[in-house]
């Protein structure tokens with residue numbers, strides 16, 4: 725979706741001095757947090773911080789991934805379980821200290837437990853940010869989440885993402901761009917997906933209640949077309965900031 729669609733919204737375009745501040749995108753795996761976070765990042769020039777991406781980066785480092793901690797992380801991720809709060813909190817603390825987060829950032833995939841949300845509240849109070857955190861949850865039904873996650877395939881060469889049900893490649897299992905055989909993320913297999921959704925229900929759903937109570941919270945329908953979801957998320961953030 726063109727980023728212009730976000731910028732063209734009355735509520736967004738008129739905000740010449742709009743300071744996005746800390747934004748949390750909440751929702752189940754497959755809800756579209758990553759897609760929406762990237763679109764907001766482009767529109768508002770703030771970084772997207774995905775703890776899943778940070779962990780996958782860490783796994784690519786041969787030395788770190790061979791260490792006992794690296795092996796533990798791989799086992800937890802590949803079985804659909806969460807890595808420890810301490811580890812992700814340390815990663816997030818380090819990332820939030822970078823200069824590019826000054827005007828805000830979009831956190832995607834964090835916090836995922838109540839302990840992480842309490843840690844984040846304390847951390848933000850400690851550093852004394854310009855504006856308070858706002859949280860938007862993207863809601864998608866269980867059947868649709870299953871379809872999105874188990875159907876997801878990506879090209880290991882160019883990174884393009886497909887979905888065998890809703891956005892298949894022109895030729896079966898092969899990337900349209902470079903002809904490379906598509907792969908499935910190890911944690912997108914059917915049994916791991918159901919564990920990830922279980923983990924979400926038990927550990928992450930309470931995080932939504934936590935932010936709902938804060939009052940700086942909105943919920944959007946994640947089953948609408950991507951650009952409609954982007955508009956709803958951007959509108960909600962601007963409204964929560966006004």
Ligand code: AMP
Nearest residue numbers: 775776800801805806807812833834836
């Ligand atoms: P994601 O790409 O956000 O679905 O994350 C992939 C995997 O990384 C998750 O299934 C967890 O194993 C791990 N992970 C990502 N973010 C967190 C977090 N905030 N806390 C614990 N584990 C996480």
